[in-house]
Amino acid sequence: MVSRPHGGRLVDRVARGSSRQRLIEEATEMPKIEISESLAADVANIAHGVYSPLEGFMLREDYECVLEFMRLSNDVPWTIPITLDVEPDEVRDVVPGDEVVLIYRKVPIAVMRVEEIYPWDRKEYAMKVFKTVDPSHPGVARTMKRKSMLVGGQVLLINDPPEPFERYRLWPKETRVLFEARGWRTIAAFQTRNVPHLGHEYVQKAALTFTDGLFINPLVGWKKPGDYRDEVIVEAYRALIEHYYPAESVVFSVLRMEMRYAGPREAVHHAIVRKNFGATHFIVGRDHAGVGRFYGPYEAWEIFKEFPDLGITPLFVREAFYCRKCGGMVNEKICPHGNEHRVRISGTKLREMIKRSEKPPEYMMRPEVAEVILRHPNPFVE
Amino acid sequence: MRMSDKVQISIARELYEKAKRFVEEQGGFSSVEELVEFLLREVLSEEESSYTMSKEDEEKVKERLRALGYI
Numbered sequence: 001m002v003s004r005p006h007g008g009r010l011v012d013r014v015a016r017g018s019s020r021q022r023l024i025e026e027a028t029e030m031p032k033i034e035i036s037e038s039l040a041a042d043v044a045n046i047a048h049g050v051y052s053p054l055e056g057f058m059l060r061e062d063y064e065c066v067l068e069f070m071r072l073s074n075d076v077p078w079t080i081p082i083t084l085d086v087e088p089d090e091v092r093d094v095v096p097g098d099e100v101v102l103i104y105r106k107v108p109i110a111v112m113r114v115e116e117i118y119p120w121d122r123k124e125y126a127m128k129v130f131k132t133v134d135p136s137h138p139g140v141a142r143t144m145k146r147k148s149m150l151v152g153g154q155v156l157l158i159n160d161p162p163e164p165f166e167r168y169r170l171w172p173k174e175t176r177v178l179f180e181a182r183g184w185r186t187i188a189a190f191q192t193r194n195v196p197h198l199g200h201e202y203v204q205k206a207a208l209t210f211t212d213g214l215f216i217n218p219l220v221g222w223k224k225p226g227d228y229r230d231e232v233i234v235e236a237y238r239a240l241i242e243h244y245y246p247a248e249s250v251v252f253s254v255l256r257m258e259m260r261y262a263g264p265r266e267a268v269h270h271a272i273v274r275k276n277f278g279a280t281h282f283i284v285g286r287d288h289a290g291v292g293r294f295y296g297p298y299e300a301w302e303i304f305k306e307f308p309d310l311g312i313t314p315l316f317v318r319e320a321f322y323c324r325k326c327g328g329m330v331n332e333k334i335c336p337h338g339n340e341h342r343v344r345i346s347g348t349k350l351r352e353m354i355k356r357s358e359k360p361p362e363y364m365m366r367p368e369v370a371e372v373i374l375r376h377p378n379p380f381v382e
Numbered sequence: 383m384r385m386s387d388k389v390q391i392s393i394a395r396e397l398y399e400k401a402k403r404f405v406e407e408q409g410g411f412s413s414v415e416e417l418v419e420f421l422l423r424e425v426l427s428e429e430e431s432s433y434t435m436s437k438e439d440e441e442k443v444k445e446r447l448r449a450l451g452y453i
Contacts, residue, residue, distance in 0.1 A: 075419065167450065173435065177443045181453050251452065308410040309420045 002179050002278030007053025007076045014047050014157045023158050027101040027108045031094050038222050038258040040104035040161040047157035048171040052276045056154035057084040060118045067128045077307045079265040085147040091117055104161050115153040129262050137294055138224040139261040170253040176278040184212035189279035191270045192218045193259050195228050195236040197365045199345040202320035202329040207283050214250045215279050222258045225381050232379040239368045263295035264303035275312040282312050286319040322363045
């Protein structure tokens with residue numbers, strides 16, 4: 001049976017029919033707040049239940065509880081604050097109780113009932129969420145550029161933000177129906193921001209061996225320079241699934257959500273989000289959502305001990321490598337051989353090969369996947 | 383959560399002792415209070431789980447899934 005939504009209820013804050021029409025008309029008279037691509041994605045994720053039980057951007061009490069205790073004020077686990085930042089000028093004439101319209105690329109996408117406007121401490125946020133204030137951390141750098149006030153309140157979606165990958169975008173209510181239709185009782189979700197190499201394939205197939213279905217759910221949206229472009233990730237996965245996965249055991253869809261590089265906290269956030277899609281298990285990789293050397297390689301595994309009430313089972317699958325003596329992909333738990341026989345698949349090494357237009361060896365990456373990536377003139381975010 | 387948001391409840395001592403032993407032996411919970419809150423939340427959230435899709439909505443979802451080749 002698919003997972004129960006986080007907090008017990010799948011949120012649906014999408015205006016439909018005549019009430020949507022009325023809101024669109026009323027919105028022309030409301031104060032406007034222009035929002036970024038990442039915030040527009042957050043609005044849609046709230047409205048379509050990806051962030052259940054959140055119904056809007058966080059109020060101060062939830063924000064502080066999440067920062068301090070990694071839980072909402074009602075004690076439900078939640079590790080990354082979901083907030084709307086503004087400059088005081090943008091809400092000069094707005095008071096709690098007012099409705100404002102959120103605008104993305106000149107299109108009104110949601111109406112928000114403002115419940116609270118409050119200041120926040122970006123450094124404190126960085127220290128709690130990223131465990132550092134080092135500006136070389138991409139999440140910290142991005143946080144320090146955010147605006148000085150937060151606005152909390154429920155949202156009601158009136159227009160979905162544009163999605164270039166609409167063909168591959170599913171919302172939780174859709175994946176839940178899909179998993180049920182396929183008769184899956186156990187679903188392992190895989191989060192990624194990378195193109196797949198053989199290590200990823202090994203981890204996914206190890207999880208699929210013990211579950212009914214595999215849900216591959218890459219993030220699209222803002223990523224740091226040097227990461228793979230969204231279209232490259234999508235095409236690479238399509239190639240891998242087409243050639244190497246049993247179609248009836250895999251669901252592939254994209255999730256538009258900003259990568260925060262918050263390591264352990266973000267690992268839990270990723271698990272909660274996939275629980276809302278109906279997944280029962282979540283694969284937590286080595287240095288999950290990490291960047292550089294800011295987090296220990298298995299720190300993201302440790303944090304799950306603090307959430308016995310998470311409602312989704314983390315699967316801690318060790319990093320896979322190729323062992324010449326074993327003659328295949330293995331991990332340190334099942335391979336007795338020494339380092340001299342092991343070939344580690346380094347993402348950095350793969351990136352360097354691709355930058356030089358070199359095809360990586362087949363024990364690192366499937367040739368069909370490599371071809372798709374190499375076809376792109378520049379597969380990396382600049 | 384603020385302390386003022388909490389209330390006291392009474393349970394049988396025997397049950398409390400059993401719960402205390404469970405917490406000490408099994409781990410995962412730091413106190414009996416945490417265990418009780420967890421269990422209550424589990425039971426109650428099942429009750430509150432109000433998301434049910436109408437047949438008509440479910441059919442619409444299935445239509446889209448079919449059109450996209452998922453089913």
